[in-house]
Amino acid sequence: MAKSPWTEPATTALRAAGVRLDSYDPSGTPGFTGDKKLGEQLLPERGEVLSDLQEMLFANGRSGDHRNLLLILQGMDTAGKGGVVRHVIGMVDPQGVRHAAFGVPTDEERRHHYLWRIRHRLPAGGQIGVFDRSHYEDVLVVRVQNLVSREVWEPRYDEINDFERELTAAGTTIVKVAMFVSLDEQKRRLGERLERSDKYWKYDPSDIDDRALWPEYQRAYQDVLDRTDTEHAPWYVVPADRKWFARLAITELLIDALSGLKLTWPAPHFDIETEKARLAES
DSSP, X not given: OOOOSBSSOHHHHTBOTTOXXXXXXXXXXXXXXXXXXXXXXXXXXXXXXXXXXXHHHHHHHHTXXXXXXXXXXEXXXXXXXXXXXXXXXXGSOGGGEEEEEOXXXXXXXXXXOTTHHHHXXXXXXXXXXXXXSOGGGGGTHHHHTTSSOHHHHTTHHHHHHHHHHHHHHTXXXXXXXXXXXXXXXXXXXXXXXXXXXXXXXXXXXXXXXXXXXXXXXXXXXXXXXXXXXXXXXXXXXXXXXXXXXXXXXXXXXXHHHHHTTXXXXXXXXXXXXXXXXXXXXX
């Protein structure tokens, strides 16, 4: 058996505890000794494992199991959240996935508590829910852009911890991934969007404005990691300069989370021998 390229599980190598963003390397591959070629080779192989686990989760949901998984993806623009949805979540059966991308709140959403729109997009039993951005926008963008006062956003860290504790108590396994791209790599990716007609739709002029606020965003993200990394809903920090590594790492995190549910195939709700006889006679 070939030696694993992982020196430690992704859940350990990527755990947010102790991470300091002012010295973090977004081009690293924590815990992984392989190169890009090996990483790209492993992704579909591990994808098969992920797909089998997801099918078992979905089957249990169809049989009344209320458990589900929620993947939360946070990161600056170009960090690769959309690529994870396409290349990682795209490896599983879409009928068992509920995807939500949270952008600027609609007029209706603004009339409610900030968690209202989140609650309306949670996964049902047997589903993998994917949040491309999430309730953390309300302690990140809202804070950095001064959209509300500190007195408003400051209590939200505790509110979010309580909300996530409520979800896990109800049967949701939460995997929170903060994807960090370097300022130089983001510039390169934004430049690519301006050079390719098939990427224009991804470009937002406000991304340039956000680059000027990079230190403020780093401080806001640090507070998120420090104040909302909990045992019931841990944060994992994924360096995003190498897309192949980010996708492989998140695949490993999902496999670990689903494996932890100790799923088995649902028992039949009918008598097997009786149905075999009926089928033979049909």
